[in-house]
Amino acid sequence: MIKLKNISKQYHMGDVVINALDNVSMTISRGEFVIIMGPSGSGKSTLLNILGVLDLPTRNHGAYLLEDVDITELGDRELARIRNRHFGFIFQSYNLFPELNALENVMVPLTYAKRPKAERIKRAEELLEMVEMTHRLKHFPNQLSGGEQQRVAIARALANKPTLLLADEPTGNLATEQGNEILSLLKKLNEQGTTIVVVTHDPKVSTYGKRLVHLQDGKIVSDKAIEQSA
Ligand SMILES: Nc1ncnc2c1ncn2[C@@H]1O[C@H](COP(=O)(O)OP(=O)(O)OP(=O)(O)O)[C@@H](O)[C@H]1O
Ligand SMILES: [Mg+2]
DSSP, X not given: OEEEEEEEEEEEETTEEEEEEEEEEEEEOTTOEEEEEOSTTXXXXXXXXXXXXXXXOOTXXXXXXXXXXXXXXXXXXXXXXXXXXXEEEEETTOOOOTTSOHHHHHHHHHHHTTOOHHHHXXXXXXXXXXXXXXGGTTOOGGGSOHHHHHHHHHHHHTTTOOSEEEEESTTTTSOHHHHHHHHHHHHXXXXXXXXXXXXXXXXXXXXXXXXXXXXXXXXXXXXXXXXXOO
């Protein structure tokens, strides 16, 4: 589904060049649940943002193939279309719209996709049911707990049936129990067919995934299957 071939990301700060990603190659297949770990500054968010086409690799370094199309060759409008069609994002800070209630937040990506209103409401309700938020449809973000806000954010990320769900520290702001609920939810979504990549600092998170990738200094230093405990 996704192939990164020798991707690099350099930042220039005055005379200093930072190699946030250094010649990274990886393949993500349909149905995977990949956990990305590594020290602070090792390039995890950079890699996730490049995977989700929120950011592009440094030019003339390698290729990014999405279903065999090299997206590094595309223009801004095509990239935006690919982002909306293929990727769902979940962030540590939820990033909900404060002036919209739970239902309206989930409807936002459906609005971009120009679906009729009745269909948008129905689909948003179904998504919120899936994340067990049916009892809070009219609540605004500041009337929801952190875990509830993250469940709304996950429903919103799934609205356009993304090919790949990307999460950067999705449990970083949550208490352990709420964090575990979110991880169980991601695990359930993966079992139902959603391909997922999660960045985390938390070693416990790796027990939920199927594959663990370790980054260090912008390089993949290990990439292996996670033993599933029954
Ligand atoms: N916009 C930027 N300009 C310059 N340097 C940057 C920029 N974004 C990231 N970096 C640098 O690139 C490196 C990788 O950053 P990245 O955010 O990917 O790390 P991370 O692994 O996600 O860390 P953390 O666990 O702290 O979130 C870091 O050294 C960071 O300082
Ligand atoms: Mg980060």
